[in-house]
Amino acid sequence: MDRLLVVGAGPKAMAVAAKAHVLRELGLPAPRVTIVESHAVGGNWLPSGGWTDGRHRLGTSPEKDVGFPYHSSWARGHNRAINEAMMAFSWTAFLVERGGYAEWVDRGRPSPHHHVWAKYLQWVARKSGVEVVLGTVRTIAAAAKGWEVAVVDADGVASALGSDALMITGPGNSARALAEHPKMLSIAEFWNLIGRRELPSISRAAVIGGGETAGSAMDELVRHDALTVSVISPAATIYTRGESYFENSLYSDPGKWRALSVDERRDVVRRTDRGVFSVRVQENLLGDSRVHHLQGRVVRVGGLGEGIELTLRNERRPDQTHAFDLVVDATGGQPLWFLDLFDADAADLVELAIGGPIDKDRLEASIGHDLAVTGMEAKLFLPNLAGLAQGPGFPNLSCLGELSDRVLAEATMRSSAVRGGATQRAEYLR
Incomplete structure (x- = not known):
């Protein structure tokens, strides 16, 4: 995976962009990350995104930032350096740079307003140097070596972006209503x-x-x-979201998730998130x-x-x-909103991989450890649908650092194997 295209410039995209930057700075292989966003970085946390007025507060602690939980464990000999380097993209580093850290602590570490969280994400984008293309995705097509995404900018100018892998984030359209009625x-x-x-x-x-x-x-x-x-x-x-250590630990560390039955997993999500x-x-x-x-x-x-x-x-x-x-x-986003963008060939590839017509249950069950649909040669990362199979923190803000590890680890190990052979690749694994 030489190039990763991400649809949506929210927290998940910024987590991957920051981790890829850190890997390159440490001399480790990482894909080039390009992000397509229709509004602005962090747009869904701003009034222009249609999901908030920007003045309400974040529902989770901002310390669950783009590097949380800071326990990369897949790059033997480099994990400590990765975790330490990611601290430069933390919420506290953002406040320190802005001169607001002491005040935030003295006020009891409050959750920030949505527009401030958007500023944090924009800061991560600038610091990581990630390429952000402002435009609206019109179609997603299968290409000979990955994906081709058609984008139209604010002036109506169309362009095509190619990539080896694709990650889709975001809740979809906020302008949908249950019925057309003036009230x-x-x-x-x-x-x-x-x-x-x-x-x-x-x-x-x-x-x-x-x-x-x-x-x-x-x-x-x-x-x-x-x-x-x-x-x-x-x-x-x-119901109130579960906020004790026991619930939170399942979100921060999805390692325990695989030991639970499907019914137990659904019960956890129902009680604590949905x-x-x-x-x-x-x-x-x-x-x-x-x-x-x-x-x-x-x-x-x-x-x-x-x-x-x-x-x-x-x-x-x-x-x-x-x-x-x-x-x-306010029923929220549609989990399969992105399928309207897929052309027939792209949809066929997904259907072949999941073994039948595309629906939410099949897609959720198909998500592998790397948060991609299992069985597809061109990677399609769907972290918003990874909760049931891989852990409840992936669809939200609860383990963004683990999310970036899952998405980037295989690409790094593959590239290492090509450059240095199986022995060097093994060094990345514990």
């Missing part, structure tokens, strides 16, 4: 109104979704003058008597004068209909 907003429309301070007066608001995207929207709505703010999700209640609010958001909502939870799946959206009606379905009770002045669809 139902996508998460992008919601944050756009918040940013312009144009959210209309509302008495009954609702947010659909039980994850962190919904949590941020709820956290914002309770700052307004609504009489009631309801969160709608199929779960029995709104459909949960962060502790901070949950604490903000608990003391507000306007906040309610409505259990069910939305099966119908209808008009009601100047408002909107949602019909909720639960397995063990009759359908219920509720009226609102405003509804925000």
Whole structure:
């Protein structure tokens, strides 16, 4: 793998870019990393990305930065140097350079606002010297030696980028809503109104979704003058993300993950990551008597004068209909959003590798140790789908340093074997 193309300039891309830079600085082989991003580095943490207004706080500790957990173990004789060099890209190094480290410690190490986290990611990009191409990916095609990605920039100029390997990150389109209705907003429309301070007066608001995207929207709505703010999700209640050592250790160190059964893994993810609010958001909502939870799946959206009606379905009770002045669809990203970009030949290659039509279950089960789809000659890294097979921290910010190790280790070892033979390659392995 001489060239790695990454779609999306978020934390995962920056972790790989920083690690590749460190490897080159240490004289170790690493691929050339090129990142394609439609907005800006860290764009999903800025208002322009459509997932936030930039003023809400990060749901995890910023110390889980692009190098965390700093325990590279695959390059014998070089691991300590890799870990130490990655500290130059840490959150604390960022604060020290900006002169804000002491204040951050004195204030109790708070999670930063989203726009500050974006500045950290932009700092990593500059420090690593990674190539960032600003543009929107239109198609992904299979090529003779890897992938060819068609990109269109802001001026409408098209270009084609070739690579040996491809890594896809990000949640997809934030402008999608459950239904077309003037009183139902996508998460992008919601944050756009918040940013312009144009959210209309509302008495009954609702947010659909039980994850962190919904949590941020709820956290914002309770700052307004609504009489009631309801969160709608199929779960029995709104759960708080597990934040004890026992849960966190599974995210930071996925080594224990392989010993769990598939059912046990799904249970961990369900209890600690999917459909949960962060502790901070949950604490903000608990003391507000306007906040309610409505259990069910939305099966119908209808008009009601100047408002909107949602019909909720639960397995063990009759359908219920509720009226609102405003509804925000905060169900989050679509895990397979990128498949719309694949041409027929590229989709065929994926289908052959996973043994059937492409769906989420097959793709999740196919993700190997390197976070790529197993059985494909041209590597397709899908860390957002690696949670079930490889560890719950890979789809989020919990083990970015381990993620970069997994993606880059095989390329480094392969290159070492070509240059120095099997003996030198063995030196990289414990």
